[in-house]
């Protein structure tokens with residue numbers, strides 16, 4: 558596996574692959590790999606001849622009081638895992654390589670970014686869309702893979718790629734969960750033992766919503782949200798950031814259940830903000 562730190566290095570490497578008529582699959586990440594990332598790499602292997610992964614903790618998607626400085630990092634372990642999962646190259650730029658001092662251009666995807674995580678993390682999706690657009694321009698992949706845990710991010714990137722005529726196929730991959738249902742996330746590393754137990758409230762609330770719709774025939778989204786809220790609040794150390802029930806395409810909230818229904822939520826467990834979602 559090759560490790561590349563410059564844009565020029567990536568362009569050269571990918572250029573060689575393209576000259577040999579090989580297709581290029583891309584998995585953008587912020588590192589600290591868990592099974593979710595590894596499943597994206599495995600899937601990417603099936604979809605393209607060559608797999609390139611980026612590892613860059615993107616400062617522009619973190620708010621001033623968020624966890625940029627403490628975001629978990631373990632580059633040695635990440636490189637070993639990527640190698641074991643058949644990745645051909647890792648792109649690990651530093652901040653100066655991605656954002657030279659005179660960087661002035663930002664990508665803003667309207668409307669889709671106004672609610673859910675975009676509502677509670679102003680500027681977050683501007684940072685995500687910009688870095689992903691830059692990475693697409695550098696890597697020029699045929700296909701790029703993203704996890705569905707960040708459902709809104711996936712929709713924002715799909716919209717951006719479509720609106721800006723980016724010649725890349727965007728593929729969303731299923732959420733990977735721990736045995737008890739907790740969605741895998743690099744941020745799970747922040748949780749104490751007690752908080753880890755409480756973190757299960759997200760999955761519990763989502764499965765409760767699914768039961769209410771599919772087994773009890775509940776059609777009021779407000780009733781679903783109320784039941785989810787009570788479930789989450791029965792766990793210690795939890796503070797709800799948002800609960801969303803709505804349309805998975807437009808990300809507009811719905812009053813009445815419609816199929817498919819996106820149920821998504823963000824909850825602080827202690828100081829760690831966790832997200833999860835389910836399509837019903």
Ligand code: PAF
Nearest residue numbers: 585586587615685688707
């Ligand atoms: O999902 C992530 O890890 C990040 O938001 C991404 C897509 C790599 C952009 O920094």
